[in-house]
Amino acid sequence: MAFILSDTMRSTASEAQRMAQGDDEGARLRALDRYDILETPREETFDRITRLARRIFGTSTASVTLVDGHRQWFKAREGLDATETPRWPAFCHATVKRAAPLVVTDASIDPDFAENPFVVGDPRIRFYAGAPLMTPDGHAIGALCVIDQHPRAFGRAEVAILEDLAKIVMDEMELRLLATQDALTGVLSRRAFREEAERALRLAVRHGHDLSILMVDLDRFKSVNDRFGHAAGDAVLGRSAAACVGQLRGSDVIGRLGGEEFAIALPHAGARAALEVAERLRQAIVAETHTFGGATIQMTASFGVASRGPSSADVDELLRDADAALYLAKAQGRNRCVAAGSEERETEATGFSRVLKNGRILTGHGAAAVECTVRSLSGRGARIDVSSAAEVPERFDLAIGAEDLAHPCRVVRVAHRHIEVEFL
Template identity: 50%
Template structure:
């Protein structure tokens, strides 16, 4: 029978989340280097399901997966939440017969997991980001030699995480990688503050991209991504930079550019993307994109704030019907936040506490990420374990799964 370990201290959990943030891997596209490992593990252990699971403050997200149709779960429902706490391989021979796991939704419902084994993904500094997991629908066990093999594979996963930090370009599109873009943008933002120059950032998302993959196939989807980057590069200056942030999400950095000029660039890129024509065996099709625009004049004090405001504008564009551009408004006094990575809990009377990850924090408010913002009330209590007292919050804006809240 398994023993569930106590939760880590708030300080140690915040340090772990900070390490995960530095690897900048959450919500990134699938990569062959990780998929090869999970495919190999599936064959080695004859497993129904294999995942590279990473845990932030409120969810478990799969960088790579075999046999599963979904990409994330609430952290509270994850076997891996125990794995990262005990910091050693966790083996559950029969989850249905184990009181610690028998009621988990992944056990009682699809995919009806009975067997779980997970090896922690431990960084050289000792932080555990998640686990390499093998799972089955039937009860089973692992020998000591097999557990050692799983640990060896988890070490290879961590090695790949370190290698991807060094990559400068996205292997599919040739756009900048997230890491390279963040480095470049941080330098440009520092220069813009020092010399009081304007700087703008665009984020854009290809509309209904999943339906393109579903209807026309992944080869056509890859063609859309490659040609979309090429179409944008043809419209940008040599001093501008484009990066792939996620599956179909991109960012464009515009030095020496104010909000109005950046909006014009976004409209030009939107038209260029919409003018393209694609085809597959299922016929011809066109694409569209939604854009968010933010600038240093909108009150952003660092890169994460600038990205957050551009993303909020992007979500407004999507909410208003997509295929459009929206500009981030100026910050209200006292809203400028420092970027953080903290675990929190949203407390609403009469319902269980909701896990969240705090991405930005100031004396006056916070930026939160949840699995779903749908149904959350306009006011609630936020508990930040590392910061002591709870704080009353009112919602200022909602953008997808993100919430901007004011304290008091």
């Protein structure tokens, strides 16, 4: 068992550049992408592990952290409001670099962390212990960590416990690679849904027929867990999924993406037909009544609808559009169905392939760089994620992974932290 204290963590631009060009980093990101876990909703399975870690070690914060090209993203977190932070100053980034446990007993006097922005500013970290999330083929894709605002000791026995908890996280992620059915609701698992949806989309493209994707999110589901407990929440999920299945055709595909979020693929259904299906499903969920401890409740759900355009050949694109429409449904008051507008759809770029690569947005002839994650590529452009779209100019050079060549490009679409660019 490795027990390593901090010694050489310097988050400089030159280090970031060297790491971005490394073949090992590309392999690490491909390993992370296999699990298809980034941007998934919170789930009790992982939340339970962070609650347990926080209680065992008595710290203010615990998280299951995944590190992609430009950020650390929290699949589960306790004592932390943020859902992600930039990668390079992150303590978990240092753990991933080492692929071994990292313990910092007092960051304020540690020569490698004393000037770290997360030490001198919020959340004012003093103590950190992280165990890497190691894939079977030896890649560190993230960390299970505990953090506190007070210095403290952390011995080898405690490191061993943290490593065991990190292995439990990875065991759960490995099991999900094998599962085709969601054990709780009986619908397809996230990975199996994606495979079936991709198959349906390929057929739609080949034969020129319609296909739509629905995103479904149960409204205020957390209040059920908080008020009646997780067993009640599980029952609501199961009955809501069954209500949807009862309204679908045999050719339709439904899967649980995580938490209280589901997705449905509707072959041979255009925008109008898909919106009608969504409305039927919404009414079916509302019609279910749930009784817990003498209290009877009804659930509502919000739906986002996206339909295949003439050039759509990417399930991720449809899922993003449906998710954006779902966000609008929530913002407009919940318990409603909203279709993605044509102005939100990609109309020119075709042939995007899903990837997960680290990238750098270069400006000023390479003098300044913003880290990003490349999500998909075509011969004509790329789709990238950044921590803040406000930092990105209209035109820049995009360096991708270990490639020596930077691509001149211009921004053609911005949605929150997601940017689509066209190569010039």
